[in-house]
Each structure stands twice: as C-alpha cells, then as structure tokens.
C-alpha cells in the first residue's frame with residue numbers, strides 16, 4: 001500500500017482572515033463603490049428628474065446599510081475577528097497599517113457627515129421605503145451646504161485611497177507574488 005504525501009500549497013500555509021472579516025470587507029468595498037458611483041451618476045442628471053431623485057434615495061438607503069455593516073465590522077474586528085500581522089516589513093508595513101487606519105477613520109467620518117447632511121437638509125430619510133430614520137436636528141440649509149461639501153471631499157479622498165489600496169493589493173499578488181491578496185479571498189481562491 002502506498003501512502004501519498006501531499007505537500008501543502010502556499011494557499012494552505014498562509015493564514016486567511018476569517019470568513020466574517022472577508023465577507024464584511026467585500027460587502028463594505030461594494031457599498032463604498034456603489035455609494036460613490038450613484039452620487040456621480042445623479043450629478044450629471046438635471047435637477048428634479050425622477051431618476052436623479054431615485055438615485056439619491058438609493059444612495060441614502062445604501063448609506064444606512066453601510067453604516068450598519070461598518071459598525072458590525074468594527075465590532076467584529078475588535079472582538080472575534082482574526083487580525084493578521086502585516087506581511088510587509090519596515091516602511092511598507094507602517095504605510096500599509098497607516099492606510100488601513102486612515103480608511104477606517106475616513107469611513108467613520110463619512111457616515112457621521114452623511115447622517116448630519118441629511119438631517120440638516122430636512123428631507124425624507126428612508127431605508128428603501130421600509131422605515132424612516134428619526135431626525136434629531138433642525139433644518140438648516142447653510143449648515144447642510146457645509147456638511148455636503150465635507151461629505152463630497154471625504155468621498156473623493158476615500159475613493160482615491162481605496163484605489164491606491166487596491167492597486168497595492170494587486171501589486172502584491174501579481175508582482176511580489178506573496179499571500180496578501182489571497183488571505184482576503186474566500187478559501188479555495
């Protein structure tokens with residue numbers, strides 16, 4: 001009888017994030033891209049058109065969903081989620097950790113800005129027509145203008161940083177050929 005000895009593939013050796021961390025990462029990434037894209041599609045449409053209004057209410061509903069996913073993600077990361085040490089060393093390690101923390105910080109700020117923006121606009125704040133978020137603030141068009149401005153620039157900063165982050169992840173995969181991208185992918189990929 002022969003015994004087959006299987007040598008482990010690199011994918012089996014490198015640790016992966018747990019499945020909840022992976023799900024929450026890709027769900028957040030999809031929502032952030034859809035939130036940004038929806039805003040830039042409606043920006044090109046004439047004011048008052050039904051499609052523009054629909055995109056705005058879809059943006060706000062996805063924003064509410066994103067805020068829940070984000071809170072769950074932070075909770076999971078600080079309790080049960082698997083935290084992996086950066087595979088890089090030296091300056092690269094500092095840069096990658098700092099970029100991740102900056103992204104978390106900006107995403108948290110963006111959620112707070114989005115809620116205050118809507119509350120000060122004094123317009124409907126519905127989740128896909130199912131229920132409404134109560135408004136604790138007074139309508140204030142001047143303030144809403146400023147929060148809109150901040151929300152817009154925070155959105156651009158997030159997208160630019162997330163793009164750099166994605167390019168770095170792809171660079172690790174195709175150029176450095178290490179396990180950085182694979183550990184954020186479901187097992188078997």
Ligand code: HEM
Nearest residue numbers: 032035036039056063064110111114115117118148152155
């Ligand atoms: C990372 C997530 C998000 C990104 C990238 C993003 C991006 C944007 C951008 C670029 C705009 C257009 C701003 C302008 O033209 O002045 C916008 C508008 C808006 N966002 Fe977000 N947003 C995000 C999350 C949220 C969240 C969590 C909420 C609140 C639930 C929210 C509520 C709003 C509102 C109320 C508007 C204005 C809609 C209108 O003009 O009627 N956003 N967002």
Ligand code: HEM
Nearest residue numbers: 029032033077086087100103104162166169170180181184
């Ligand atoms: C808007 C889009 C995205 C956002 C906001 C985002 C955010 C983040 C954050 C905050 C982390 C840190 C996880 C932690 O340590 O808790 C992370 C990790 C990671 N992301 Fe993204 N991400 C996005 C899109 C992408 C894309 C498109 C890719 C791949 C092409 C990617 C690949 C990765 C990988 C491989 C890690 C793990 C890095 C490591 O272990 O050192 N992300 N992402």
